[in-house]
Amino acid sequence: MALRAAEKGFMVVGLDTNVAVVEALNSGVSHIDDVSDDELKTGLSSGYRASNDPAEMATADVIVVCVPTPLSEDGGPDLGAVKGAATAIGEHVQPGALVILESTTYPGTTEEVFAPLVLGPGRQAGTDIRIAFSPERIDPGNREYGVKNTPKVVGGLTPECTRAARDFYAEFIDTVVEAKGAKEAEMAKLLENTFRHVNIALVNEMVRFSHELDIDLWDAIDCAATKPFGYMAFRPGPGVGGHCIPVDPSYLSHRVKAQLGYAFRMVELAEEINTAAPLYVANRVWQALNERKIAVNGARILLLGVTYKANISDRRESPADPLAKRLLEWGAEVRYHDPYVPEWTIKATAGKKLMCEKDLSEAVREADIVVLLQAHSEYDLDGIAAESSHLLDTRGAHFASTAHVSRL
Incomplete structure (x- = not known):
């Protein structure tokens, strides 16, 4: 996602808490299968760089959150990384910025958990800061469908938030689909994977x-x-x-x-x-x-x-x-x-x-x-x-x- 945005002329900072990952990325060494070292080096020359400094968010027009959302020990949602990211964003984000959560989670997370931490007291979604949810749809190892040609679903907390997210992704993704709101976008992702889960169970x-x-x-x-x-x-x-x-x-x-x-x-x-x-x-x-x-x-x-x-x-x-x-x-x-x-x-x-x-x-x-x-x-x-x-x-x-x- 970061490299596709950099390819289109965006100045992109990849923010991570793992210093070793950040150093490897900045030296042109990729740690994931779907991005080769050569592609990463091209991105580095096109406007991408990695950092572990949260203060980078203070100058961002758009912040996209892609943190993990595993299950907790009791089998429930573990939103620790989402809350941590939202809290850090709330400390640095500037008025007018667009903040998008991509991490898969249950319907209502963006509105009930993520947005309050990003906004803090006194700021409003859609006016001060635009907040949306857009589920990731990356299929590791898929050589036919990647970021550019996989339709992107977006749903904001307000219509203005949805439009802002749509316009951002439309810069480097062929098709952007507007959901009614953030909860519908969150549900769309869970529907896709629940469909697969149930049908795999059927044949298993x-x-x-x-x-x-x-x-x-x-x-x-x-x-x-x-x-x-x-x-x-x-x-x-x-x-x-x-x-x-x-x-x-x-x-x-x-x-x-x-x-x-x-x-x-x-x-x-x-x-x-x-x-x-x-x-x-x-x-x-x-x-x-x-x-x-x-x-x-x-x-x-x-x-x-x-x-x-x-x-x-x-x-x-x-x-x-x-x-x-x-x-x-x-x-x-x-x-x-x-x-x-x-x-x-x-x-x-x-x-x-x-x-x-x-x-x-x-x-x-x-x-x-x-x-x-x-x-x-x-x-x-x-x-x-x-x-x-x-x-x-x-x-x-x-x-x-x-x-x-x-x-x-």
């Missing part, structure tokens, strides 16, 4: 009984996908990961329960199914080993691709963690390979650290079973299938029908 549950009924669900999905209307294909997998799908619907569910007193049952059921998906994969691993008279206790299991999505390095909420945890609890010797992850500290296992296998072919041959979690483009699936004693494909990426290759 269907794949279980399809296996028991000897039905090839993957083939059924491909057949259904030929319908040109009224259907969108979702495919099962080892679980959901990233920030959006495992976290965002919970924000909406928490808001409904806290404000209205009843459960958003569709989201809660989807969360239950998708959370159990890695454990189902573990059971399928146990079953595949058992059929070959190999005990899971002591078996060498190779996991391929431990990021939450193919062809990126992001590991947030990756289903590889609960899968590995369960296999380790059963006594398995868990190894992994991922071209994007040189080392892996498995959550909830007292910080157990694994190093990426250096020789993929050797690791495949030595494993009692290979589990494909992410079909990174670097993987030669035919070669892996040929060298493995058994391949469990959780992504439906390898369609060869052989005795030692099975799909989820």
